[in-house]
Amino acid sequence: xxxxxxxxxxxxxxxxxxxxxxxxxxxxxxxxxxxxxxxxxxxxxxxxxxxxxxxxxxxxxxxxxxxxxxxxxxxxxxxxxxxxxxxxxxxxxxxxxxxxxxxxxxxxxxxxxxxxxxxxxxxxxxxxxxxxxxxxxxxxxxxxxxxxxxxxxxxxxxxxxxxxxxxxxxxxxxxxxxxxxxxxxxxxxxxxxxxxxxxxxxxxxxxxxxxxxxxxxxxxxxxxxxxxxxxxxxxxxxxxxxxxxxxxxxxxxxxxxxxxxxxxxxxxxxxxxxxxxxxxxxxxxxxxxxxxxx
Amino acid sequence: xxxxxxxxxxxxxxxxxxxxxxxxxxxxxxxxxxxxxxxxxxxxxxxxxxxxxxxxxxxxxxxxxxxxxxxxxxxxxxxxxxxxxxxxxxxxxxxxxxxxxxxxxxxxxxxxxxxxxxxxxxxxxxxxxxxxxxxxxxxxxxxxxxxxxxxxxxxxxxxxxxxxxxxxxxxxxxxxxxxxxxxxxxxxxxxxxxxxxxxxxxxxxxxxxxxxxxxxxxxxxxxxxxxxxxxxxxxxxxxxxxxxxxxxxxxxxxxxxxxxxx
Ligand SMILES: Nc1ncnc2c1ncn2[C@@H]1O[C@H](COP(=O)(O)OP(=O)(O)OP(=O)(O)O)[C@@H](O)[C@H]1O
Ligand SMILES: [Mg+2]
Numbered sequence: 001x002x003x004x005x006x007x008x009x010x011x012x013x014x015x016x017x018x019x020x021x022x023x024x025x026x027x028x029x030x031x032x033x034x035x036x037x038x039x040x041x042x043x044x045x046x047x048x049x050x051x052x053x054x055x056x057x058x059x060x061x062x063x064x065x066x067x068x069x070x071x072x073x074x075x076x077x078x079x080x081x082x083x084x085x086x087x088x089x090x091x092x093x094x095x096x097x098x099x100x101x102x103x104x105x106x107x108x109x110x111x112x113x114x115x116x117x118x119x120x121x122x123x124x125x126x127x128x129x130x131x132x133x134x135x136x137x138x139x140x141x142x143x144x145x146x147x148x149x150x151x152x153x154x155x156x157x158x159x160x161x162x163x164x165x166x167x168x169x170x171x172x173x174x175x176x177x178x179x180x181x182x183x184x185x186x187x188x189x190x191x192x193x194x195x196x197x198x199x200x201x202x203x204x205x206x207x208x209x210x211x212x213x214x215x216x217x218x219x220x221x222x223x224x225x226x227x228x229x230x231x232x233x234x235x236x237x238x239x240x241x242x243x244x245x246x247x248x249x250x251x252x253x254x255x256x257x258x259x260x261x262x263x264x265x266x267x268x269x270x271x272x273x274x275x276x277x278x279x280x281x282x283x284x285x286x287x288x289x290x291x292x293x294x
Numbered sequence: 295x296x297x298x299x300x301x302x303x304x305x306x307x308x309x310x311x312x313x314x315x316x317x318x319x320x321x322x323x324x325x326x327x328x329x330x331x332x333x334x335x336x337x338x339x340x341x342x343x344x345x346x347x348x349x350x351x352x353x354x355x356x357x358x359x360x361x362x363x364x365x366x367x368x369x370x371x372x373x374x375x376x377x378x379x380x381x382x383x384x385x386x387x388x389x390x391x392x393x394x395x396x397x398x399x400x401x402x403x404x405x406x407x408x409x410x411x412x413x414x415x416x417x418x419x420x421x422x423x424x425x426x427x428x429x430x431x432x433x434x435x436x437x438x439x440x441x442x443x444x445x446x447x448x449x450x451x452x453x454x455x456x457x458x459x460x461x462x463x464x465x466x467x468x469x470x471x472x473x474x475x476x477x478x479x480x481x482x483x484x485x486x487x488x489x490x491x492x493x494x495x496x497x498x499x500x501x502x503x504x505x506x507x508x509x510x511x512x513x514x515x516x517x518x519x520x521x522x523x524x525x526x527x528x529x530x531x532x533x534x535x536x537x538x539x540x541x542x543x544x545x546x547x548x549x550x551x552x553x554x555x556x
Contacts, residue, residue, distance in 0.1 A: 106363060180396060181400055181402060181403075182361065183358065183361060183396065183400070184402065184462070184465075185402070186358070186389060187356065187389055187394035187396075188389070188393065188412060188416065188465065188466065188469055189386055189390030189413060189416065189417060189469055190386070190413070191386050198412070198416070199402050203403050
């Protein structure tokens with residue numbers, strides 16, 4: 001009897017193992033297929049249509065139907081908008097994280113933490129819509145412009161979008177710094193500010209780096225909100241007040257028009273592949289940052 | 295004749311004086327009406343069973359409770375006659391003058407050198423040559439120099455526990471405090487590291503006033519000039535260490551001392 005039950009348990013366990021393993025295998029295969037598909041189509045422009053990768057990366061001439069696939073304006077637009085988002089949202093987010101972790105009374109911190117986590121989940125179209133109805137007209141008024149959309153608007157919207165992520169993760173990174181370091185620093189006659197800047201932030205640096213890199217990943221991949229406020233003009237970003245275009249927004253704008261199998265379509269695939277490579281690079285950076293911690 | 299009595303011998307100048315000290319965690323009173331005088335350049339040991347409030351008492355002496363939410367300190371603690379809890383006093387200056395070594399070594403995740411000069415840098419020393427001198431002097435005083443002089447730029451976290459604790463002592467010495475508080479500084483260490491720290495404390499009292507919590511009565515007997523005995527949130531008895539261990543006046547002190555070794 002015992003033997004029968006044991007062997008039944010054994011069989012059930014075997015079945016569960018097979019099910020789990022096939023699920024995992026399916027998942028891995030699906031991911032591999034997606035990556036392979038993107039890599040194949042994303043490089044087709046170069047080996048299929050014999051378009052120069054250098055012209056794609058550094059050319060500014062974009063005419064999908066005319067055979068000009070210089071994506072530099074979009075790459076630059078993405079980089080500048082993301083850079084602004086990080087320049088604003090990074091320090092601000094870390095500062096607010098420091099506030100919640102080190103300075104705010106416990107009651108305030110526990111009340112605001114869930115609120116910030118809700119902000120992470122707000123759909124991006126909401127941010128874009130708010131940017132379009134509030135921020136874009138405000139920029140137009142302040143700078144006396146006919147239109148307020150452009151890189152400044154996109155940078156600000158993106159910085160607000162990444163704030164919750166940066167705040168929440170940098171706060172977490174600071175909270176895991178052992179209290180003994182706070183006490184040790186204070187016991188040497190350090191002020192709270194000195195303890196924060198000289199001990200806590202350096203101790204939490206890898207976690208904060210991860211917070212900022214995830215912010216970069218979110219900003220560079222953001223599509224809808226950027227598209228709504230960026231103005232979508234394929235020109236090099238020479239001024240923050242001028243409209244521009246980003247990799248993500250341009251793919252969305254053009255993907256309906258580009259005929260299947262055309263160089264145009266392949267150029268859009270190449271842009272998507274480039275975004276994939278960038279986010280893979282960012283994940284690699286996060287791994288490095290986390291490795292450094294141990 | 296020095297008798298076992300609450301205050302130290304009259305000939306000695308008091309470095310710190312604690313009067314009617316009450317300490318609360320929320321509504322729980324962890325220290326009741328404690329009175330103690332600590333003479334300059336001597337070692338005062340605080341002993342008593344676990345949970346009797348030794349750490350609680352010690353942390354009141356450099357305003358460490360300011361960092362603990364819910365902790366409240368009432369009464370008077372003076373350093374050279376000045377009340378360190380007076381509204382006009384900046385707790386940061388208090389902690390500059392009264393250093394603290396914790397039960398568990400807590401080096402910063404920085405290099406050995408950066409750990410030692412941390413306090414000196416904070417208090418305005420920028421000259422690299424001076425900082426190097428301070429580092430060497432403090433590490434020598436903490437009996438660590440010979441072991442680390444070739445690897446000052448290595449992470450302090452790579453040191454052994456005993457070395458880390460001596461580094462934490464060096465770090466305190468580098469800010470040149472007047473009083474050093476130690477909360478069971480050797481409790482996480484092996485006998486060899488412990489005896490190094492004990493030797494060190496013997497050296498320290500030439501320049502510093504040391505107040506040390508210890509669980510080991512032999513240790514208190516070896517290193518301290520005065521001993522105070524705590525029980526259940528009360529300071530029961532203070533006296534010279536030899537009096538406390540040979541002729542305690544209070545029955546409870548005697549029970550504690552003989553209970554362990556009788
Ligand atoms: N942060 C705190 N909040 C609430 N109660 C505390 C806190 N710290 C200590 N206590 C309580 O205060 C009392 C004294 O604690 P304390 O740590 O001072 O004892 P101790 O004599 O140092 O003990 P040990 O020898 O075990 O270190 C204990 O009852 C403890 O539970
Ligand atoms: Mg204790």
